[in-house]
Amino acid sequence: MIWKKTRISCITVCLTVILLVSVVVPVQALETHGVEDSWMILNGERSKTSDFESWEDAQEIKVLASGKKELTNHSAGYKLQYPASMKEDFSLSAVRGVLENDVTKLEIYHDQFSGTNHSANSYINYSRGFLQNRQDHHLRRQEVLQVNGMTVHYLEWDRTPIKAIENDRHHYAKAIFLRNSMEVYTLLFKSQEPMKNHWDIIESFELVDRKATPKLHQRYYPMDRDWSLQTQAFYQQYFIDSDELIWGIFEYSAPGDFADLFRLERRLEYEFPFLLHYKNFEREFPRQELENAREEKRNVVLTLQTKHREDEKNRRVLYDVLEGKHDDHIDMYARELKDFGEPVLFRLNNEMNGDWCVYSAYFSSMDTDIFVASWRYIYERFEKHDLDNVIWVWNPHDLSFPGFQWNHYLMYYPGDEYVDIIGMTGYNPGTYFPGERWKSFVSIYADYYEEYSMLFQQPLMIPEFGSSSVGGDKIAWIWSMFYHMPRYEDIKVAIWWNGIDRDEEGNPGRIYRLDETPEMVETFRKGLSRFTSPEPAWRDAVETEEHEEHEEEKE
Structure with missing residues (x-):
């Protein structure tokens, strides 16, 4: 979290609602007048059939x-014409449809609010x-017209x-x-060349009846x-063998200093195997913190946020x-991680x-491809260090x-090659800030x-989550969380964010501390009593690795 002080005015979050139409509509055979070829994309796959049900996902292509x-x-309820390439x-x-050739990519979004x-x-x-x-984005044309x-x-x-992005x-x-x-369609063009001939596509756009249901097939x-x-x-x-949820915590001082965490753990009668830690571009690699964690047999989720303290420096950070411009810092991280040697969740x-x-696309042309490119860039620099x-x-x-498609x-997904574990962050922010509401764990x-899943x-x-105590019964929330969490059996690790978000005057706004009151600590202690704090058996692999190296040297 760490950044949360900047979230005050913008965390009023609502997802764009995707309309799922479920009506029985007679589907006509594909028209063939003036058409040289035609096919359907049915539930994400190309098909020659022209029949589909209203609950299926259907697009029709004609040449x-x-x-x-x-x-x-x-x-989605639209029709348009575009180059055959x-x-x-x-x-x-x-979420979107994509039309793409070697030069241009067209993303089509449908939002309902x-x-x-x-x-x-x-x-x-x-x-x-x-x-x-305005340093990086140059407005060429804007107008309102009728089509x-x-x-x-x-x-x-x-x-x-950006030279680092091929083509x-x-x-x-x-x-x-x-x-x-309350409803819009967006055609977002991205091209290697200045815009031309895209107006033919724009002027061909028209609405049609929605007869099918958009879905996620990937x-x-x-x-x-x-x-x-x-x-x-x-x-x-x-993450594979464990059939029991393992707990972690974010505590401000740990793993730099364990004193506060030790006191909390004694009260909870539980030792957290996972610790969450944050760094940005202005902080050095946390080598001592990682060494402290190793000494205490803890595992670190190391978060690197590509940002600076001063907002002005962040305007074009990706x-x-x-x-x-940050290669030295990225390479230093890679070298330090390699030298540390033990596993780190990065x-x-x-x-x-x-x-x-x-690093949101809000700052980079609504173009999530920039985030993807930056993730891959950092990943590939790490790879160079083996x-x-x-x-x-x-x-x-x-x-x-914003809740836009x-x-x-x-x-923002960078691709299977670049991801090992999927994180699921969700908070009950409480009601302190305008527009925010109390949310149950299940909701x-x-x-x-x-x-x-x-x-x-x-x-x-879950790399971080928690409940505020402002606006509802936090004790009941915690009980509900412990009751329902085991049902989500594919979640292997859950980390409680034990901190406070403050308003602009420094007053507590979202109080996520689990030790606000003795009753709250006792509630958490009872919940954790059903879980073990497993010994790090993976450390035994060190002896095996060293033994294999020794055997190779003897040969």
Whole structure:
């Protein structure tokens, strides 16, 4: 968390609601007049059948005699024409559709704001926030016009090109179609070349009846790693073999100083195997903290946030990373981690789908590809140092803010090759700050867990979570959490964030401490009594590794 002081005005989070239409509609056979070829994308896969049910996900593609393609998205309710060279991707149809060729990528989003704190007007205005950085974003054109009976807000801009991104698409345009005050469609163009011929696509856009249901078809899988024996054993013990939830904690002073944590653990009669720790670009590698943790047989979740203390330095922080301006710091981290030797859970740029984080796409052209490129850039620099003890944790927030489809958490996923563990952060913020509400543990994690366990085959963990005590019964919340948590059996580790978020005057706003009162401590103690604090058996792998090296030397 650490950054939470900056979240005060923006944590009022509501997800964009995806409309799921379930009606019985007679489906007509594909039209063939003036059509040279046609097919369906049915539930994410190409199909020649023209029949589909309303609960299925369906897009229709026609190759026209003119040489263009025509897409009818029956799930999202629109139709448009585009160059035949563009390939279609609807693997994440519930979030976006993608049309792409070697030069240009078109992302198509459908947002509905009913039941949220957003509206079409707030979407239009808020999605321009990146333009405050005039050093890197250059506005070329903006206007409001009418296309096929709809009001369209058009914006065109360039971004500073980045050499580290191969075939960098740094020319942008977006056309936001207003269906009504609470519903919009967005065409977001990204191109290697200045915008041209995209107006043909914009002017072809029109609405059609929604006859199907958008869905998520993509699945994500763990990759084989060339880890050290210790790291393999660590991963196996905690994230594969363990059939019991393992607990961790964020305590401000630990693992730099264990005094406060020891006092708390004595009261709880539980020793936390996992400790959460934070660093940014202005703090040195926490070698002493890691050594302290090793001495106490604790495991560290090391969070590196690519940011500075001064806001002015953060305006273009991801661009700075990709331009190599932080290479020395990144390389130093890699060397230190390698020298440390023992397994470390490395959590890079957590909660990236929140605008309180300077590495959010809100600051970089609404373009989540920039975040993905920066993650891969750092990962690949680590790889050059032949690290075999780093386990990568990718960790969005449970609710995206702004709650727009271009900011959906899946847009930030860097790829299976770059991720080992999936983090699930969710908080009950309480009612101290305007717009925030009391949320039960189940209301945070039930649907959250269902979706993540469906999408991700990597192990799941909760790198941080907690409940405020402002606005509800925190004791009852804790009891409910301990009761329901074991039902989410794919979650292997859960870390309580034992801190306080303060308002601008320094007053406690979100009080996440579990030791506010003796009754609260006792409630937590009773809950933890049902869990063990396992010995780090993975450390035994050191002897095996050393033995194998010794045997090789003898040979």
